[in-house]
Amino acid sequence: xxxxxxxxxxxxxxxxxxxxxxxxxxxxxxxxxxxxxxxxxxxxxxxxxxxxxxxxxxxxxxxxxxxxxxxxxxxxxxxxxxxxxxxxxxxxxxxxxxxxxxxxxxxxxxxxxxxxxxxxxxxxxxxxxxxxxxxxxxxxxxxxxxxxxxxxxxxxxxxxxxxxxxxxxxxxxxxxxxxxxxxxxxxxxxxxxxxxxxxxxxxxxxxxxxxxxxxxxxxxxxxxxxxxxxxxxxxxxxxxxxxxxxxxxxxxxxxxxxxxxxxxxxxxxxxxxxxxxxxxxxxxxxxxxxxxxxxxxxxxxxxxxxxxxxxxxxxxxxxxxxxxxxxxxxxxxxxxxxxxxxxxxxxxxxxxxxxxxxxxxxxxxxxxxxxxxxxxxxxxxxxxxxxxxxxxxxxxxxxxxxxxx
Amino acid sequence: xxxxxxxxxxxxxxxxxxxxxxxxxxxxxxxxxxxxxxxxxxxxxxxxxxxxxxxxxxxxxxxxxxxxxxxxxxxxxxxxxxxxxxxxxxxxxxxxxxxxxxxxxxxxxxxxxxxxxxxxxxxxxxxxxxxxxxxxxxxxxxxxxxxxxxxxxxxxxxxxxxxxxxxxxxxxxxxxxxxxxxxxxxxxxxxxxxxxxxxxxxxxxxxxxxxxxxxxxxxxxxxxxxxxxxxxxxxxxxxxxxxxxxxxxxxxxxxxxxxxxxxxxxxxxxxxxxxxxxxxxxxxxxxxxxxxxxxxxxxxxxxxxxxxxxxxxxxxxxxxxxxxxxxxxxxxxxxxxxxxxxxxxxxxxxxxxxxxxxxxxxxxxxxxxxxxxxxxxxxxxxxxxxxxxxxxxxxxxxxxxxxxx
Numbered sequence: 001x002x003x004x005x006x007x008x009x010x011x012x013x014x015x016x017x018x019x020x021x022x023x024x025x026x027x028x029x030x031x032x033x034x035x036x037x038x039x040x041x042x043x044x045x046x047x048x049x050x051x052x053x054x055x056x057x058x059x060x061x062x063x064x065x066x067x068x069x070x071x072x073x074x075x076x077x078x079x080x081x082x083x084x085x086x087x088x089x090x091x092x093x094x095x096x097x098x099x100x101x102x103x104x105x106x107x108x109x110x111x112x113x114x115x116x117x118x119x120x121x122x123x124x125x126x127x128x129x130x131x132x133x134x135x136x137x138x139x140x141x142x143x144x145x146x147x148x149x150x151x152x153x154x155x156x157x158x159x160x161x162x163x164x165x166x167x168x169x170x171x172x173x174x175x176x177x178x179x180x181x182x183x184x185x186x187x188x189x190x191x192x193x194x195x196x197x198x199x200x201x202x203x204x205x206x207x208x209x210x211x212x213x214x215x216x217x218x219x220x221x222x223x224x225x226x227x228x229x230x231x232x233x234x235x236x237x238x239x240x241x242x243x244x245x246x247x248x249x250x251x252x253x254x255x256x257x258x259x260x261x262x263x264x265x266x267x268x269x270x271x272x273x274x275x276x277x278x279x280x281x282x283x284x285x286x287x288x289x290x291x292x293x294x295x296x297x298x299x300x301x302x303x304x305x306x307x308x309x310x311x312x313x314x315x316x317x318x319x320x321x322x323x324x325x326x327x328x329x330x331x332x333x334x335x336x337x338x339x340x341x342x343x344x345x346x347x348x349x350x351x352x353x354x355x356x357x358x359x360x361x362x363x364x365x366x367x368x369x370x371x372x373x374x375x376x377x378x379x380x381x382x383x384x385x386x387x388x389x390x391x392x393x394x395x396x397x398x399x400x401x402x403x404x405x
Numbered sequence: 406x407x408x409x410x411x412x413x414x415x416x417x418x419x420x421x422x423x424x425x426x427x428x429x430x431x432x433x434x435x436x437x438x439x440x441x442x443x444x445x446x447x448x449x450x451x452x453x454x455x456x457x458x459x460x461x462x463x464x465x466x467x468x469x470x471x472x473x474x475x476x477x478x479x480x481x482x483x484x485x486x487x488x489x490x491x492x493x494x495x496x497x498x499x500x501x502x503x504x505x506x507x508x509x510x511x512x513x514x515x516x517x518x519x520x521x522x523x524x525x526x527x528x529x530x531x532x533x534x535x536x537x538x539x540x541x542x543x544x545x546x547x548x549x550x551x552x553x554x555x556x557x558x559x560x561x562x563x564x565x566x567x568x569x570x571x572x573x574x575x576x577x578x579x580x581x582x583x584x585x586x587x588x589x590x591x592x593x594x595x596x597x598x599x600x601x602x603x604x605x606x607x608x609x610x611x612x613x614x615x616x617x618x619x620x621x622x623x624x625x626x627x628x629x630x631x632x633x634x635x636x637x638x639x640x641x642x643x644x645x646x647x648x649x650x651x652x653x654x655x656x657x658x659x660x661x662x663x664x665x666x667x668x669x670x671x672x673x674x675x676x677x678x679x680x681x682x683x684x685x686x687x688x689x690x691x692x693x694x695x696x697x698x699x700x701x702x703x704x705x706x707x708x709x710x711x712x713x714x715x716x717x718x719x720x721x722x723x724x725x726x727x728x729x730x731x732x733x734x735x736x737x738x739x740x741x742x743x744x745x746x747x748x749x750x751x752x753x754x755x756x757x758x759x760x761x762x763x764x765x766x767x768x769x770x771x772x773x774x775x776x777x778x779x780x781x782x783x784x785x786x787x788x789x790x791x792x793x794x795x796x797x798x799x800x801x802x803x804x805x806x807x808x809x810x
Contacts, residue, residue, distance in 0.1 A: 055733030055741040087758030120726025315806030321525025328460030336460040353492030401720030
């Protein structure tokens with residue numbers, strides 16, 4: 001467990017209408033649960049965001065099609081095999097899983113959502129998936145932490161978060177789990193994230209709320225700039241809280257629901273960064289004064305993805321020159337002589353050069369801590385953005401130079 | 406010296422009209438020459454390409470202005486201090502250097518080209534530069550290897566290359582030196598490269614030849630995707646070979662000159678990759694079958710800059726799934742099911758899935774060597790590109806987590 005991990009898995013509320021089941025399908029020669037089956041009561045709405053990759057997995061393609069219908073009865077998550085880049089055999093595996101679950105539940109295959117994570121290029125073994133599903137249907141209900149562990153691959157700790165909101169006079173609950181620690185990049189979510197709520201929400205509104213939450217949370221994190229073929233975040237709403245279904249931003253509690261959903265997304269996104277492969281520092285990057293919010297986001301990502309910035313933080317080196325470099329390479333409008341940079345709230349450079357009487361001691365002290373703040377003001381406009389990332393360490397190299405073997 | 410270094414610095418020809426002088430200005434507390442003064446006879450033409458960074462160093466801005474005039478009498482290279490992001494003091498340092506050299510030579514300051522490399526954010530100490538220049542004017546002529554060492558920073562070996570061509574019935578010579586091993590990215594050259602030729606070349610034609618050579622050499626290498634604030638490649642032509650000046654592509658020997666210039670650029674670019682910080686593998690990435698050459702270049706860069714691909718190669722792991730991932734994240738048109746991938750000429754995946762009876766043994770053997778070839782065919786069109794990079798190792802982290810301190 002890294003030093004950035006929370007002390008313990010949080011206590012998450014049960015979500016009425018959701019039951020979790022985990023088993024060992026044996027996708028890899030490991031002694032752990034690697035298949036998660038989530039059963040959802042009838043009437044559950046679903047929304048989702050998926051990878052921007054031009055080479056998505058068949059699971060992603062399946063989910064995109066199923067999301068159009070907006071309804072879900074089950075979620076299956078396979079860990080240890082991403083089933084990506086596996087041609088017809090990969091597609092057949094996804095269809096077989098959906099059919100098996102639909103057979104058990106008496107629902108449509110399109111009510112079954114599927115996500116897989118792990119090695120790319122090896123077709124998912126259908127026999128293990130089917131036997132695993134049969135076992136999962138017979139398995140007792142599992143808890144959130146067990147499910148969070150069962151969907152994990154290179155993660156070093158289980159990740160979950162929750163929030164509540166008052167909607168239409170009722171307390172609704174949102175619980176979520178997420179996995180991912182490498183191949184994490186902005187423009188999409190973490191590899192796999194699943195949120196569940198007992199609120200009644202119209203699918204279109206749920207999608208809108210998820211899109212908005214994703215834009216400032218999962219899409220604002222990066223570990224290594226690499227975008228997975230399988231990134232998927234799904235949100236399921238069972239409606240068991242009994243509120244009048246949320247369908248518009250004007251509805252009673254809509255704002256509270258949106259805020260709670262974004263809150264859980266943000267917590268989960270931060271947990272992914274905290275478990276970034278090899279991470280020893282959690283880094284927040286605020287860019288202000290850019291020409292637009294979009295421009296600020298591009299600059300913040302350029303800083304967050306710079307290997308030289310990330311290694312400087314790993315080395316606890318207040319090397320703000322590398323921040324300048326990363327601003328410059330972003331390609332966005334910038335005026336070197338208006339640029340200001342701060343670490344941990346301490347300004348180190350203003351208007352394009354180091355501050356008078358710069359004292360590195362307090363900055364160095366900030367960099368020794370586990371939570372690093374970098375603030376860049378472009379001095380040009382009102383655009384702003386925040387991105388979260390981690391440092392780049394020997395641990396990342398060790399994990400990724402021999403992950404598959 | 407890394408395992409990818411050449412056995413020795415090559416024998417480079419003297420270039421008539423060029424004299425090299427190196428001294429210790431003392432930009433850092435190191436016991437080595439760190440100021441290089443290159444004197445160029447009257448009538449020398451110059452061309453150059455500089456960084457795409459939006460926050461360039463004052464040296465880059467100076468060179469861009471001076472390049473418009475197309476003539477040069479001197480080049481000054483400072484190592485150990487990039488003088489970037491130093492505001493008015495940085496600009497004043499550049500002007501002082503140009504004035505000092507112009508005073509010695511009795512030329513215009515705009516005839517003096519200046520490049521600096523090293524830490525960002527610390528104004529170049531003008532007194533050391535001026536004293537160093539005075540000493541350099543009194544110093545005996547140095548050789549190419551001494552100059553290549555004097556312009557280096559984190560480089561682990563001196564880098565030089567040469568070529569000859571027949572132009573207008575005369576043999577012309579091109580010799581070049583380059584420095585750089587981190588903060589190297591495509592879309593611009595290595596940090597600093599300097600080429601010298603005795604050919605007579607019109608400045609506009611020299612610029613065109615350099616632009617073309619750069620597009621397929623320096624702009625096709627990447628170590629870590631980070632673009633320097635100071636990247637500069639300059640080419641000086643003294644005209645001492647006595648050929649009728651090259652001014653058009655139809656001129657006798659123009660093609661030979663262009664080919665020789667591109668050859669030296671390619672050799673120098675490859676040397677930078679071979680000295681990539683922490684590099685243990687030299688990686689060539691060929692992308693074919695893309696919608697366009699530009700699209701192929703973007704895909705090749707996406708593969709070359711992927712930390713997961715680079716760490717897989719470091720681990721000698723034929724993890725072609727990560728290549729698929731990098732193709733997918735490039736954002737260029739791609740059809741997963743038409744994609745083919747080969748390592749070392751051995752096809753591992755075709756039409757979107759692993760080849761029948763895939764035998765990893767010969768691929769693994771290829772990956773154990775120091776020169777790795779990755780070929781991706783997109784199966785869509787005629788676009789092609791080649792990019793060179795190196796792997797991402799513990800060495801990169803070690804070098805960059807404590808470079809400044």
